[in-house]
Amino acid sequence: MPAALPATATAAAPAGSGADHAAGAAGAGGSSGSDFAPLARKVRASGLLDRRxxxxxxxxxxxxxxxxxxxxxxxxxxxxxxxxxxxxxxxxxxxxxxxxxxxxxxxxxxxxxxxxxxxxxxxxxxxxxxxxxxxxxxxxxxxxxxxxxxxxxxxxxxxxxxxxxxxxxxxxxxxxxxxxxxxxxxxxxxxxxxxxxxxxxxxxxxxxxxxxxxxxxxxxxxxxxxxxxxxxxxxxxxxxxxxxxxxxxxxxxxxxxxxxxxxxxxxxxxxxPNHKGMAMPGPGQRWGHLRRQVLTSRNVRGGLLTDWLMGGLNYQIEHHLFPSAPRPSLRRLQPLVRAHCAQVGLPYTETGLVDSYRQALRHMHDVGAATRG
Known part of the structure; x- marks a missing residue:
């Protein structure tokens, strides 16, 4: 398994197990509602939430x-x-x-x-x-x-x-x-x-x-x-x-x-590919909106063909943070969200399509190991 993501991760990083991401989250510190508010104001002002x-x-x-x-x-x-x-x-x-x-x-x-x-x-x-x-x-x-x-x-x-x-x-x-x-x-x-x-x-x-x-x-x-x-x-x-x-x-x-x-x-x-193998909050854990949506989601890297085949859901982080944002706005939202995650020290995960399936299947394989003992 990859090592835990550093708290200062700002660029696209390979995803590991849910425990890896939880460790990265712990290093980044809690993500309260105030962490999300500046991003929400910037996105509203950008007009990217307007109907298309x-x-x-x-x-x-x-x-x-x-x-x-x-x-x-x-x-x-x-x-x-x-x-x-x-x-x-x-x-x-x-x-x-x-x-x-x-x-x-x-x-x-x-x-x-x-x-x-x-x-x-x-x-x-x-x-x-x-x-x-x-x-x-x-x-x-x-x-x-x-x-x-x-x-x-x-x-x-x-x-x-x-x-x-x-x-x-x-x-x-x-x-x-x-x-x-x-x-x-x-x-x-x-x-x-x-x-x-x-x-x-x-x-x-x-x-x-x-x-x-x-x-x-x-x-x-x-x-x-x-x-x-x-x-x-x-x-x-x-x-x-x-x-x-x-x-x-x-x-x-x-x-x-x-x-x-x-x-x-x-x-x-x-x-x-969107969530399997990403962080899974434990019982009683209460994360703020930004942390809850970013740490549990994985983006899939790609161009216009990937956007079309996945209906824009390859921008899973942006979609989860702003679910009412129209599909064509998600690509333009990504730089704002990525920069904000870097500013608050929150890992932002993006990987290729094949690697996203590999990580999801690895998580499923590892979970199934509990029945092999």
């Missing part, structure tokens, strides 16, 4: 237009097995749609939460079959406490484990999976496209806001839940009708699997 309506209108038109053209090509090639090749661009376009739904959920696109909700209903529920209420609930809890076990659902105990304590509780086949989870990670992502749909439906059966009695309006109550369920059902009916009417049953089943497998793989490969 033109950018998003173009992106939505291109994404929806490309999706329509792909389905037209499917109709043309439906009698041939070559139609399965069109599942590849359709998976990429589905991921592009998911990026737009993600941005809508963070209020990056619209000025009001209400219009963002309706846009999310269109992009998520109708076009992808992915419930926006499930995604927003899960994703907002992740943003509030990234990599914090017990608070961040992305490091909760599930099919995979993220801490040695979680691994030690595994028995039987689950223990075997924990031991081999680094090797199984990318194959498991092939099922993520289906998991997104299933989780969305299960979430609607028992909404967290309803259980807590914390509804904030019609959209969070029974009416909103029923509308979401209806739109999810419309997506499923429309998608299956398209596929089975345009090709034979055998081709249709193969097309569905390839489309969803590649969609899940692409989406998973975007989210995997």
């Amino acid at each position: 309506t033109g950018y998003y209108v173009r992106d939505i038109v291109i994404t929806l237009g490309g999706t329509a053209l792909t389905w037209a090509a499917v109709a043309w090639a439906g009698s041939s097995w070559w139609v399965l090749a069109l599942a590849v661009p359709l998976a990429v376009l589905s991921t592009r749609t998911a990026f737009l739904g993600h941005d809508a959920g963070h209020h990056q696109i619209t000025r009001t939460a209400r219009s963002g909700w309706w846009l999310g209903l269109l992009l998520g529920n109708l076009l992808l079959g992915m419930g926006q209420s499930w995604w927003n609930d899960k994703h907002n809890r992740h943003h509030a406490n990234p990599n914090h076990v017990g608070k961040d659902p992305d490091v909760g105990e599930g099919v995979l484990v993220w801490t040695a304590e979680q691994a030690e509780r595994r028995r039987g086949a689950w223990a075997w999976l924990a031991r081999h989870q680094a090797g199984a990670f990318f194959p498991l992502l092939l099922l993520e496209g289906f998991n997104l749909k299933i989780s969305s439906v299960l979430h609607l059966r028992s909404r967290p806001g309803d259980r807590r009695g914390g509804q904030t309006g019609w959209r969070d109550g029974r009416g909103g839940r029923l509308l979401e369920a209806g739109v999810l059902a419309a997506h499923l009916a429309g998608y299956l009708a398209l596929v089975f009417s345009l090709m034979s049953p055998g081709k249709a089943v193969a097309f569905i699997f390839i489309h969803h497998a590649l969609f899940g793989l692409h989406l998973g490969c975007v989210f995997a």
Whole structure:
């Protein structure tokens, strides 16, 4: 493992284990709210939080237009097995749609939460079959406490484990999976496209806001839940009708699997490098916003192609610090955030894409070692 990051690290540095980053954090000292305030004022004054309506209108038109053209090509090639090749661009376009739904959920696109909700209903529920209420609930809890076990659902105990304590509780086949989870990670992502749909439906059966009695309006109550369920059902009916009417049953089943497998793989490969293997706050630790978001996040270095393929989420530190910042502003935010981290002595982690996967898989392998004793 690399040595702990120095407290004065200011440039992009290779990430080590969560313990390495925690050690670097300790050297940097606590990061209180006052550490973040000067950066927030500078970013607001820069105008980088302003809406980029033109950018998003173009992106939505291109994404929806490309999706329509792909389905037209499917109709043309439906009698041939070559139609399965069109599942590849359709998976990429589905991921592009998911990026737009993600941005809508963070209020990056619209000025009001209400219009963002309706846009999310269109992009998520109708076009992808992915419930926006499930995604927003899960994703907002992740943003509030990234990599914090017990608070961040992305490091909760599930099919995979993220801490040695979680691994030690595994028995039987689950223990075997924990031991081999680094090797199984990318194959498991092939099922993520289906998991997104299933989780969305299960979430609607028992909404967290309803259980807590914390509804904030019609959209969070029974009416909103029923509308979401209806739109999810419309997506499923429309998608299956398209596929089975345009090709034979055998081709249709193969097309569905390839489309969803590649969609899940692409989406998973975007989210995997962002936090795995980074600092994980311990029980009872309370970090300020700047420290909590910077130390638990990893940026992925790259150019315009990387920005496009990852939907801007390669700027994970900037996105976590300013989640409402429009996607095209994140690249311009980076120099401000990096300079501020250098000023307050906080490690700022950025690495290449392949190295980010290596670090994430190393963390998963090391966690699984708890079951090998």
